[in-house]
Amino acid sequence: MSRIAYVNGQYVPHPEAAVHVEDRGYQFADGVYEVIAVARGALIDEEGHMIRLERSLDELRIARPMGRPALAHIMREVVRRNRVVDGLIYIQMTRGVAPRDHAFPANAETSVVMTAKRTKPANPALLRDGAKVITIPDIRWERCDIKTVSLLPNCLGKQQAREAGALEAWQVDARDGTVTEGTSTNAWIVTKEGEVVTRKADHAILNGITRIAVLEIIARQQGLKFVERPFTVEEAKNAREAFLTSTTAFVTPIVRIDDALVGDGKPGLVAKSLREAYLVHMTEQAAEQGAAA
Template identity: 45%
Template sequence: MTLYFKNGKYTQKDEVTVSIDDRGYYFGDGVYEVIKVYGGSLYTAEEHFTRFLSSAEKIRMPLPYTVAEFTEIAERLAEDNGITEGHVYIQATRGVAPRIHNFPGEETEPMITGYAIENPRPLAKLESGVAVKTVDDIRWLRCDIKSLNLLANVMAKQEAVEAGCAEAVFIRDGIVTEGSSSNIFGVKDGILYTHPATNLILNGITRRVVLKCCAQESIGVMEETFSLDELRAMDEVFLTSTTSEITPITSIDGEQVGDGKPGPLTARLQAVFESTIGQVQQKTN
């Protein structure tokens, strides 16, 4: 029996209905978060829900729960659904109102829904790496908001999949920004490069964990823009996301990265990342 969350109540899936007048359905007027579950424990939940509230604030959509309360909701969804390796999805839209482009009145309450599912770690991809395809970044200029407006991301991902690739890498005016559902890193001469956390990318939670791991390991980091040509010349390339963790990239547009195998610095960061998972499980067990 699967438990879902809808506006303060825990219920079954067939009882979670959303009105045709929901602004998330009409406009993609909302935000979301995905929190990983390892060994039954939430990973970086505070960071995720802090960003969730920040995204909601940026689109002027007040939410009725705190970080701690959202964390409790996610914990119950994971626990009551018996999730050991998986994730919790939480979404908030501006609510149900007649279809007009401007915001509805204050009487309209946000629609908050959530669920938890099993989703095993992508161990084969973590070990062997993946191929990616570059695409033009045609998205809007507020990629720092984790909004429901993902059509450009969906189109890019589909283009990558049709090319036999696992991910699409966005290129804006010759500059590498991020993946369709990930952040992108390159390694050159032992230094890690990644696009700075501006409005042109989502500041991923796993991205932040990687930067902390680099500080812990005294690995040099350059948060600055770099071109597609510079990306192709990197010694190593990898992507990060909540569900993909630290996944090596072994080819770009059919061209081999380095020697075509996951690199040593990528493997080193994967090991440090693995230790952070263990620390979370120890705290909650």
């Protein structure tokens, strides 16, 4: 099946989709993006993604190109035209096309691109055996809370992880040795005392939408203690469990950090429980959207 992309008001074959050479997203990384999971044809945590997208646009002073109802219609049309049942949709908005100049153009018109694709189910071996992460210096700018397309440090870190045989790289603040987040995920540990710990969502990290959903799940589950605070690499290596969250990885257990085994070297009970609860969360949203259709 040929894929279809949305580019500034037109649905076009994916191989023909293109933006202007002077699009500021291409020349300056002057843009933002969102990735939304699609499950059973439903957009998962859509409201949270839209809130974050609008916030990112506002922080960069990029004009919102349309209202939410129009955007929601286009997203669903892109999913429908690509016949995506389980997969993801990618949304990118930039400040638009203008003669190259660092300052904002006077009459910028926001550029909008969307694509959707099917994704394969998670590797059963990864969920059974757990994942490895490595630690790297965090070399990003100081506004990681904005979901911009400026991802070169993340790409370098992800490539370093791949070359090390790891799923992800956890970035470390050189000032205090604490973990900020992964290159495309949020980082979590479970302490020996049973506390579920993740960093507070400030300018140092992107507040993941799956992170927010997991926090809500934790709040509903009795017996789980939760705290938002920084943790060091050493604390993570000595934790009872570790895991990561993201739109594409959901909740994935971590069993090795650099060369150190986490806990007993097997996926922990908390990570497994939260993953199962998140999958239920996705199923419930799919059912709700199906009933409303």
